[in-house]
Amino acid sequence: MIRTTLAFAVAMAFCASAAAQVVADAPPTKFDAADRNHDGRVDRTEYDGFVQELVLLHDADRDGRLSRSEASAAFPPGRFEQIDSNGDGYLAVEEVDAFTDRDFAVLDANKDGAVDRTEAARK
Numbered sequence: 001m002i003r004t005t006l007a008f009a010v011a012m013a014f015c016a017s018a019a020a021q022v023v024a025d026a027p028p029t030k031f032d033a034a035d036r037n038h039d040g041r042v043d044r045t046e047y048d049g050f051v052q053e054l055v056l057l058h059d060a061d062r063d064g065r066l067s068r069s070e071a072s073a074a075f076p077p078g079r080f081e082q083i084d085s086n087g088d089g090y091l092a093v094e095e096v097d098a099f100t101d102r103d104f105a106v107l108d109a110n111k112d113g114a115v116d117r118t119e120a121a122r123k
């Protein structure tokens with residue numbers, strides 16, 4: 001009985017670590033948030049909606065653009081300069097739109113108009 005329990009415990013421990021590994025390897029949950037219809041692909045409409053929500057969500061003072069501190073929570077470091085094309089220190093929605101156009105094109109490696117999980121994980 002003790003043997004069985006021990007074997008069971010070991011099996012459980014193995015399963016737990018295997019599960020933890022799967023979660024660690026999983027692509028960012030951002031993908032699932034963006035994939036509204038859960039078909040495993042983020043198409044252009046879903047991507048645009050996700051990006052727009054991202055901007056709105058972080059626009060703390062509601063001036064329709066992201067300051068550097070507002071943007072720091074939304075984009076990885078180093079992105080700000082890339083997105084702020086006119087260099088005024090704010091990210092306008094149009095600038096984010098223009099940037100995500102390129103971003104999407106880069107992500108959509110096979111150019112089928114949607115970013116699938118593999119493509120999202122590649123970045």
Ligand SMILES: [Ca+2]
Pocket residue numbers: 035036037038039040041042043046
């Ligand atoms: Ca989708």
Ligand SMILES: [Ca+2]
Pocket residue numbers: 084085086087088089090091092095
């Ligand atoms: Ca700007």
Ligand SMILES: [Ca+2]
Pocket residue numbers: 108109110111112113114115116119
């Ligand atoms: Ca694709």
